[in-house]
Structure formats: C-alpha cells, structure tokens
Amino acid sequence: MIRLVLRRVGLAIPILVGVSVIVFLLMTVVPGSPEAGLVPEDATPEEREAIRDSLGLDDPLPLRYLEWVGNALQGDLGYSEQRRREVADLLGQAWGNTFVLALVSAIFGIALGLLLGYLAGTRRGKAVDRLVSVLSLGGLSVPSFFLAIILLAVFAGGLQLLPSGGADFDDPLSAARSLVLPVLSGSLITMAITARVTRAGIVDVLGADFVETLRAKGLSELEVRRHVLRNAISPVLTTSGVQIGALLGGSVLVETIFRWPGMGLLLYNAISARDLVVVQGATLVIALTFVVVNLLVDLLQAAIDPRVRGTMS
Amino acid sequence: MSTTTQVSPTHSSPWLEPRAAGAPEPPPPALRVTDLVTEFRSHRSSLRAVDGVSFSVPRRQVLAVIGESGSGKSAMLRSIIGINPPSALIEGRVELNGVDILSLPARERRRVRGRDISMVFQDPLTALDPVYTIGQQLVETVLKHRPGASRADARQRSLELLELVQIPSAEARLRAYPSQLSGGMRQRVVIAMAIAGRPQVLLADEPTTALDVTVQARMIRLFRQIQQEVDAGLVLVTHDLGVAAELADEVAVMYAGRFVERGTAQQVLTAPQHPYTEGLVEANVRAGQDRRPRAIIGAPPSLTRLPAGCSFAPRCSYAVADCWSTPPPVRTIDAAGSSPSGSSSVPHWSRCLLVPQQ
Numbered sequence: 001m002i003r004l005v006l007r008r009v010g011l012a013i014p015i016l017v018g019v020s021v022i023v024f025l026l027m028t029v030v031p032g033s034p035e036a037g038l039v040p041e042d043a044t045p046e047e048r049e050a051i052r053d054s055l056g057l058d059d060p061l062p063l064r065y066l067e068w069v070g071n072a073l074q075g076d077l078g079y080s081e082q083r084r085r086e087v088a089d090l091l092g093q094a095w096g097n098t099f100v101l102a103l104v105s106a107i108f109g110i111a112l113g114l115l116l117g118y119l120a121g122t123r124r125g126k127a128v129d130r131l132v133s134v135l136s137l138g139g140l141s142v143p144s145f146f147l148a149i150i151l152l153a154v155f156a157g158g159l160q161l162l163p164s165g166g167a168d169f170d171d172p173l174s175a176a177r178s179l180v181l182p183v184l185s186g187s188l189i190t191m192a193i194t195a196r197v198t199r200a201g202i203v204d205v206l207g208a209d210f211v212e213t214l215r216a217k218g219l220s221e222l223e224v225r226r227h228v229l230r231n232a233i234s235p236v237l238t239t240s241g242v243q244i245g246a247l248l249g250g251s252v253l254v255e256t257i258f259r260w261p262g263m264g265l266l267l268y269n270a271i272s273a274r275d276l277v278v279v280q281g282a283t284l285v286i287a288l289t290f291v292v293v294n295l296l297v298d299l300l301q302a303a304i305d306p307r308v309r310g311t312m313s
Numbered sequence: 314m315s316t317t318t319q320v321s322p323t324h325s326s327p328w329l330e331p332r333a334a335g336a337p338e339p340p341p342p343a344l345r346v347t348d349l350v351t352e353f354r355s356h357r358s359s360l361r362a363v364d365g366v367s368f369s370v371p372r373r374q375v376l377a378v379i380g381e382s383g384s385g386k387s388a389m390l391r392s393i394i395g396i397n398p399p400s401a402l403i404e405g406r407v408e409l410n411g412v413d414i415l416s417l418p419a420r421e422r423r424r425v426r427g428r429d430i431s432m433v434f435q436d437p438l439t440a441l442d443p444v445y446t447i448g449q450q451l452v453e454t455v456l457k458h459r460p461g462a463s464r465a466d467a468r469q470r471s472l473e474l475l476e477l478v479q480i481p482s483a484e485a486r487l488r489a490y491p492s493q494l495s496g497g498m499r500q501r502v503v504i505a506m507a508i509a510g511r512p513q514v515l516l517a518d519e520p521t522t523a524l525d526v527t528v529q530a531r532m533i534r535l536f537r538q539i540q541q542e543v544d545a546g547l548v549l550v551t552h553d554l555g556v557a558a559e560l561a562d563e564v565a566v567m568y569a570g571r572f573v574e575r576g577t578a579q580q581v582l583t584a585p586q587h588p589y590t591e592g593l594v595e596a597n598v599r600a601g602q603d604r605r606p607r608a609i610i611g612a613p614p615s616l617t618r619l620p621a622g623c624s625f626a627p628r629c630s631y632a633v634a635d636c637w638s639t640p641p642p643v644r645t646i647d648a649a650g651s652s653p654s655g656s657s658s659v660p661h662w663s664r665c666l667l668v669p670q671q
Binding site for chain 1: 506
C-alpha cells in the first residue's frame with residue numbers, strides 16, 4: 001500500500017508540470033498585452049517598454065516559465081495591480097471560502113445521493129425507485145444557475161427567509177444561513193449523479209452470484225446489503241472525486257449569483273477585469289485541487305477494493 | 314436470543330431422546346421434502362418451475378438429481394434453502410429432522426440457513442464476495458452460527474475448515490482475496506463455508522461444472538469425504554451422469570419440474586425405465602464406448618404451456634396416443650431384476666404409462 005501511494009503521488013507530478021505549462025502558455029497567447037491595464041492610455045512607447053522590462057515580459061519563454069514556477073513554488077503567484085493585493089493572498093482567502101461551500105455541498109449532495117441511490121437500488125421498480133429516477137433526471141437537467149435564481153426568488157425574495165447573498169464569516173449563524181441557498185443549488189448535480197451511480201451499482205451487485213452465497217449462509221438482509229454497498233461503492237467514489245474537485249474549483253455561476261467570495265467569484269471578476277495574474281493563479285490552484293482530490297479518491301478506492309489495488313500496481 | 318429454534322437432533326428431535334421401552338423408531342431423515350411446488354408469478358403468466366416434488370435424504374446419503382437445464386433442478390434447491398426471489402411462491406413441506414422449515418418465521422428460518430442446511434454453488438469464480446478476504450468471509454460465517462464465539466476462536470475454526478478441505482498453506486489463504494485463488498481453491502473455500510455450521514443437509518448445484526476437468530475428479534472425491542466427515546445428507550444437482558454414478562446412492566431424474574424416475578444409482582443409470590432417462594444415458598459420452606452418443610430430440614417444454622398428458626410425450630419416440638391425453642401414472646418396477654443391495658428401501662419407480670403395471 002505504501003508503494004502504491006508513492007507510485008500515485010509520482011504520477012501526479014508530471015500531470016502538475018503539464019498543467020502549469022498549459023496555464024502559463026495560455027496567458028501568453030491571449031490577445032492583448034499584460035501591461036495594457038497597468039499603463040495610462042496615453043503612455044509613450046518608452047514608458048510601456050519600461051513597464052514590460054520591469055515585469056520581465058521580454059525574456060525568452062522558457063526562462064519566464066521557470067521564473068514563474070519558481071516563484072509559485074515559494075507561494076508567490078504575482079501581484080495584482082488592479083486589486084493591489086498579492087495574488088496568493090487573494091487566492092488563499094477565496095479558496096478558504098470556496099472550501100467551506102464545497103465541503104458542505106459535497107457532504108450534503110453525496111450523502112443525499114447515496115441515500116436516494118441506495119433506496120432506489122434496493123427497491124428496484126417500486127415507487128421510491130421511480131421517484132428517485134425522476135428527481136435525479138431533474139437534478140441533471142436543471143442548470144444550477146436557474147435553480148439558484150428560483151431559490152433566490154422564493155426564499156430570499158418572496159418569503160424573506162434567507163439572505164440573498166454575501167457572507168459574514170464573523171457570525172457563525174449568519175454564515176450558516178447564507179450557506180443554505182448556494183449549497184442547495186450547487187449540490188443538486190452532485191446529488192443527482194451520486195444517486196444514479198449508486199443505484200446502478202447496487203442493482204448490478206444485487207444480481208451477482210455471491211449475493212446468493214451470502215443469503216445461503218444465513219446472513220440477514222441488512223448484513224447482505226453491507227456487502228453489496230461495499231462492492232457498489234467504487235464507481236460512486238470515482239464520480240464523487242470529480243464532483244468534489246469541481247465544487248472546490250468554485251462554481252462561477254453559483255458564487256456569482258450569491259456573491260459568495262470564493263474562487264468562482266474571484267475568477268469571474270478577474271476575467272471581467274482582464275486581471276491575468278489572478279486568472280493564471282486561480283487556474284493553477286483549481287487544477288492542483290483537482291489533482292489532489294482525485295489522488296485521494298484513488299487511494300481511498302484502493303483501500304476499499306482489492307481489485308482496484310491490483311490494477312493500480 | 315433464547316427463542317432459537319434449534320433444528321438439530323440433540324434439541325428438538327424427540328427421536329433421539331432415551332426411550333423407556335419398545336423398539337427404537339428410526340430417526341427422521343435429515344431432509345424430507347413433501348409436495349414441493351415453486352411457482353413464479355408475474356402479472357401475465359405463472360410458471361411452475363417445481364411441480365410437486367417429494368423425496369427424503371438420510372444423513373450420510375447422497376441423492377443426485379439429474380436432468381437438462383431448465384428442468385427445475387436449481388429452482389428446487391433454492392426453494393429448499395429459501396433463497397428464491399420474493400416473486401417465487403413456495404408450497405409444500407421441507408422438513409429438517411422433522412421440523413418444517415417453510416412454516417418457520419423468517420428470522421428463525423434464516424438461522425437454520427447455513428447452519429443446519431447449506432449450499433455449494435455452481436461457479437466458484439463468482440460465488441465469493443470479491444472485496445472481502447477469504448478469512449473475513451469465513452469468520453463472518455462461523456460467527457453467524459456461533460454467536461458466543463470470540464473472533465480469535467472463529468479465526469481458528471476458519472483455519473481448521475480450510476485444512477479440512479485440503480487447502481495448502483491455509484494461514485496465508487485466510488489473508489488472500491478470492492481473485493488471488495484458482496477456481497478449484499475457491500470451490501474448496503465455498504465448501505468450507507458451507508460446512509462451517511456443521512449442517513445436516515448439504516445442497517450442491519452442479520459443484521464441478523465450472524471447474525477444470527482435471528480438478529473435477531479430485532473435487533468429487535473431496536466432496537464425498539467431507540460429506541461423510543460432517544455426517545450430512547447431500548442433494549447433488551448435476552447433468553453429469555459420471556458424477557452422479559460416482560457419488561450418488563440414489564438418483565432422481567427431473568423433467569419439467571417433476572421427478573420422472575427414481576431409484577438407486579445402479580438401477581436408474583444402468584436400467585433406466587423412463588424414456589427420458591434412457592435418452593439422458595444414451596446422450597452421455599463415456600471413455601471407450603463404441604457407439605455414438607445419441608441426442609434427445611427437441612427441447613424441454615415451455616413451463617407456461619405444458620401438454621395435457623405426459624410432458625415428455627412430444628419428444629418421446631415410444632409415445633402412444635394415451636401419452637398425450639392422460640397424465641402418466643407412477644409405476645414401481647419389479648425388484649426381481651435389480652439386486653436389493655444397499656441401505657435404500659426406496660423402490661425403483663418411473664412416471665410412465667409404458668412401464669408394465671404390476
């Protein structure tokens with residue numbers, strides 16, 4: 001198992017290098033020059049050149065890449081002239097806020113999805129199964145921003161029950177209240193996907209021969225289902241990993257609608273303002289988050305399912 | 314749990330209690346099945362997979378049930394141990410040591426399952442849970458049937474079970490996952506699991522079919538040995554007449570959900586009376602035989618539309634007009650031809666109009 005962990009971590013490194021190269025190159029190919037937002041409109045070519053020079057924008061690409069990565073490794077992702085803040089500071093704060101939202105959304109969505117999928121899978125063809133099927137299809141089809149707007153109109157607008165956006169992290173109760181609507185709209189897809197994958201897995205495993213052996217051994221239905229669930233959980237973990245990764249990247253739409261000061265909102269604002277250093281940093285952090293989450297999920301899977309362990313090593 | 318219904322001779326059977334006087338009556342057979350019917354109902358049609366089967370198996374005896382695929386053999390075993398899907402309707406009596414387990418409440422019936430009666434399945438490659446180790450699955454089974462035992466005791470017992478089924482380096486195998494063992498080894502594990510509760514009845518659903526031919530013979534010998542060792546009655550479903558001949562004391566032939574012939578292995582396999590049995594024997598390939606095996610014409614009937622008379626009539630080369638209209642009677646075969654050797658007192662009978670009446 002320790003060797004397996006080392007192997008997987010080793011595999012993650014080239015992925016991260018690749019991601020960093022792409023993020024870096026993207027920023028060099030977008031139209032418009034990076035200094036455009038920093039110099040006055042009537043700046044002379046000499047003044048522009050001075051700024052470019054001070055930012056190292058005329059150095060050869062590989063050199064600029066190495067410098068950028070070197071700084072990034074030390075936690076220096078550059079300075080946003082527009083926000084007048086270190087990019088790392090901005091990202092740190094936004095990531096923390098997104099983490100809270102993502103964690104609650106993931107737990108809510110995955111737990112509810114597992115429960116619904118389990119109920120549907122073990123009561124195949126019954127009313128519960130059909131209800132879950134409709135719910136999850138709906139969850140997949142309704143865009144999160146649409147649901148967000150409906151929720152806003154009903155709970156914040158009409159009923160005046162919950163805040164419409166923003167978050168005051170100094171007051172836990174107020175923070176919790178402002179979490180409700182973003183979590184509901186952000187976790188719907190996670191819930192739907194988890195429910196579908198869980199149901200499919202359970203139906204599949206319930207038809208397996210070894211379930212008969214378990215019943216013939218005299219195990220109770222509950223004990224049989226413990227076996228079934230552990231067999232069915234592998235694909236659920238895979239999709240959960242992708243979902244958690246996506247949630248941690250911050251939903252641009254949900255965060256923007258609810259003015260949740262996370263990665264999504266930061267990214268949205270940075271793109272609108274052409275704040276390229278922030279976009280670059282945010283993209284890198286989101287990619288890093290994805291890689292780490294999927295690494296953790298892979299390892300968790302290997303711990304649960306010996307067959308996965310076999311294919312990994 | 315003080316309300317356990319113990320279906321074992323020491324507790325519930327009056328037969329083994331010391332008797333004051335009189336000749337001891339014979340103990341009830343390990344398994345007695347009476348008029349077993351298994352019906353699968355859907356909103357459109359109903360289908361009788363098992364249609365009134367009766368038999369009994371004493372301890373240490375082997376009954377082989379032979380027949381084509383779809384004759385109801387597997388459904389019968391699943392009905393006896395009680396693992397048919399909920400859509401199956403089961404009637405009749407299934408007695409273990411005189412106690413009808415079909416009439417027990419679900420909880421107590423489950424307690425009997427795996428302890429007093431257990432089952433070995435056809436395909437060892439899929440019969441074990443792939444994500445638990447052999448040890449975990451064995452320990453779970455042992456603990457299930459000995460609620461008081463400690464985990465260490467259960468582990469020790471699991472080790473003994475693996476040694477009993479002749480698995481080499483059992484200690485290491487306990488930590489292995491099913492995928493790390495060969496088919497033969499996995500079948501041994503399945504057998505070990507089946508005898509964990511020291512059952513008085515073992516059911517086996519084609520236990521050698523999925524195995525490599527070279528492993529089959531060894532497995533059959535092991536089976537016999539284990540069954541004698543745990544002192545259980547064995548119901549063996551197979552379509553391999555060689556396996557039946559080697560293992561069975563008695564053979565029953567199943568067709569369209571019913572037994573059509575029954576007798577000692579010797580009687581049924583060497584002097585078959587029912588045309589269907591004759592067909593099965595002739596279709597069998599044996600080493601060194603000089604004639605070509607002959608297939609039975611046609612396919613088993615659809616169980617939703619059985620003919621009015623004998624269900625084998627459409628495929629039978631001896632069939633006369635009466636066979637199509639009247640249900641065939643059960644006729645006993647004159648014992649003069651076959652020697653009455655063996656402990657079995659079951660007469661050789663055949664469900665066929667053409668067997669001469671005595």
